[in-house]
Amino acid sequence: xxxxxxxxxxxxxxxxxxxxxxxxxxxxxxxxxxxxxxxxxxxxxxxxxxxxxxxxxxxxxxxxxxxxxxxxxxxxxxxxxxxxxxxxxxxxxxxxxxxxxxxxxxxxxxxxxxxxxxxxxxxxxxxxxxxxxxxxxxxxxxxxxxxxxxxxxxxxxxxxxxxxxxxxxxxxxxxxxxxxxxxxxxxxxxxxxxxxxxxxxxxxxxxxxxxxxxxxxxxxxxxxxxxxxxxxxxxxxxxxxxxxxxxxxxxxxxxxxxxxxxxxxxxxxxxxxxxxxxxxxxxxxxxxxxxxxxxxxxxxxxxxxxxxxxxxxxxxxxxxxxxxxxxxxxxxxxxxxxxxxxxxxxxxxxxxxxxxxxxxxxxxxxxxxxxxxxxxxxxxxxxxxxxxxxxxxxxxxxxxxxxxxxxxxxxxxxxxxxxxxxxxxxxxxx
Numbered sequence: 086x087x088x089x090x091x092x093x094x095x096x097x098x099x100x101x102x103x104x105x106x107x108x109x110x111x112x113x114x115x116x117x118x119x120x121x122x123x124x125x126x127x128x129x130x131x132x133x134x135x136x137x138x139x140x141x142x143x144x145x146x147x148x149x150x151x152x153x154x155x156x157x158x159x160x161x162x163x164x165x166x167x168x169x170x171x172x173x174x175x176x177x178x179x180x181x182x183x184x185x186x187x188x189x190x191x192x193x194x195x196x197x198x199x200x201x202x203x204x205x206x207x208x209x210x211x212x213x214x215x216x217x218x219x220x221x222x223x224x225x226x227x228x229x230x231x232x233x234x235x236x237x238x239x240x241x242x243x244x245x246x247x248x249x250x251x252x253x254x255x256x257x258x259x260x261x262x263x264x265x266x267x268x269x270x271x272x273x274x275x276x277x278x279x280x281x282x283x284x285x286x287x288x289x290x291x292x293x294x295x296x297x298x299x300x301x302x303x304x305x306x307x308x309x310x311x312x313x314x315x316x317x318x319x320x321x322x323x324x325x326x327x328x329x330x331x332x333x334x335x336x337x338x339x340x341x342x343x344x345x346x347x348x349x350x351x352x353x354x355x356x357x358x359x360x361x362x363x364x365x366x367x368x369x370x371x372x373x374x375x376x377x378x379x380x381x382x383x384x385x386x387x388x389x390x391x392x393x394x395x396x397x398x399x400x401x402x403x404x405x406x407x408x409x410x411x412x413x414x415x416x417x418x419x420x421x422x423x424x425x426x427x428x429x430x431x432x433x434x435x436x437x438x439x440x441x442x443x444x445x446x447x448x449x450x451x452x453x454x455x456x457x458x459x460x461x462x463x464x465x466x467x468x469x470x471x472x473x474x475x476x477x478x479x480x481x482x483x484x485x486x487x488x489x490x491x492x493x494x495x496x497x498x499x500x501x502x503x504x505x506x507x508x509x510x511x512x513x514x515x
Contacts, residue, residue, distance in 0.1 A: 179211050180208070182211055184210075184211070185202055185204065186202070186203045186382065186383055186458075187200055187201060187203065188200075189465065190389050190390055195468070201386070201389065203380070203381060203383055204381050206419040210418075210419055217325065217326045217414070217418065219411055219415040219418060220415070224408060224411070225406065231330055231350055231405055234264045234265075234268055234343060238328060238329060238330075239328065239329075240271050240332075241264065241333075241334065242271045242272075242333045243270070243271075243272050244272065244273035245272070245278065246276040246277055246278065246311065249336050250284055252494070252497065253278075254497070254498050255339075255493075255498040256336045257291050258498055258502065263340045263343040264343050265511075266509065266510060267293065267511050268293065269295070270294045271294075271297065279298050290509070292510035299320070301316075304316060304422075313428040315422070315450075315451070317333075318454070321333060321404060322418050324404075325414055328406075329405065330405045330406070332402070333401070333402050334401050337493055337495075337496075338401050338490060338491075339491045348484035349487070351484070352484045356473070357474055358483060359478075360410045361404055361405075362478075363397035363399060363459065364488050365397065365401055366397050366398065367449075370394040371394050371396045371453065371456045372444070373396070373438070374396050374447055374448065374449040376429045376431065376432045376445055377444070378429035378430065379448075379457070381425075381426075382419075382420060382423065382426040383416065383420060385457050392460065393479040396452060396456045397459065399451045399452040412462070413459060413462060417458060427451070459478070463478060464477075
């Protein structure tokens with residue numbers, strides 16, 4: 086056997102002391118190529134070795150869609166395999182994704198650590214986390230600059246159905262007056278507004294308002310009830326996937342001074358507060374206003390140690406993209422997709438016991454969910470912080486207390502105010 090050394094001498098290849106002219110090798114190469122080409126033509130199914138350029142282009146254009154479909158199919162196959170496993174009910178994960186909410190609690194003067202964990206959420210909800218980029222693979226490791234009102238990448242979000250249209254008009258008017266005519270707004274129709282011609286005339290007159298019709302099909306029918314507020318969590322998840330910083334307001338919110346938000350944005354920027362801020366606080370605890378069945382999925386730190394147990398209102402909040410808010414919305418979304426988490430059996434909005442009770446006789450749905458996850462999260466951050474200045478919601482110096490606003494339910498816009506003029510686009514200055 087001859088081994089051809091990797092050296093060349095005057096256009097000839099040397100092999101074990103024998104010299105062969107290059108022209109013989111060229112002739113051999115040409116004959117081999119002709120033979121292979123003839124064989125390929127005979128064996129080709131369509132008797133055509135040429136690739137249709139248009140088909141190739143189409144395949145290239147469809148490559149991304151096929152890849153997405155393939156990933157979706159693989160995810161569905163993985164979920165099916167997980168559900169068929171005999172030991173799946175004992176697993177805390179689905180396809181490598183953590184699907185059981187848990188956190189560490191320190192007791193015995195911080196000498197003992199206890200893991201509190203809830204039930205695993207159904208694997209079939211895993212695609213939701215990928216849709217809104219809340220899965221653990223989307224972990225946020227870098228600090229994202231905070232956007233503020235007036236920034237093109239900042240938005241204010243609200244939602245309403247036909248029943249609350251008049252308070253929606255009031256909110257839209259106030260937003261434009263307080264934050265300026267150039268402030269973008271995203272509004273969700275929860276039902277009945279888009280089909281009303283008169284109402285849509287008002288909606289279409291609002292400058293920089295993006296009107297979206299909420300798709301109820303993304304929520305299971307057993308939690309379609311507007312009072313379950315699962316829709317709100319789905320909206321927050323969608324906006325979170327599109328914007329780095331945003332404010333959500335129920336239509337009952339009335340802003341008195343936009344500048345009063347500045348300390349809150351500064352607190353987020355400096356890392357002194359969490360990136361999820363809930364401005365209002367109820368007069369009762371989380372435990373008082375939460376159906377105890379929710380704890381089977383989302384345990385509460387205050388059940389084991391003394392910590393902030395205040396229920397914060399979910400109708401007015403700021404979300405800024407960070408690892409903290411990714412986790413918060415991940416677990417909130419899984420809960421919103423699970424009836425026995427967000428609206429378990431025997432859930433009632435009206436409370437029948439005294440506010441001092443620690444046994445819930447009523448339920449606050451999304452408010453209970455966000456309250457549990459946020460209070461637990463701030464506890465975790467507080468015990469893990471090493472000297473950094475961190476202000477939980479309960480702290481007297483938390484900047485949320487400086488925001489000037491009020492809640493006015495069912496109150497319409499003052500009839501003396503010109504709605505169309507108040508929401509018109511900024512006038513061009515020559």
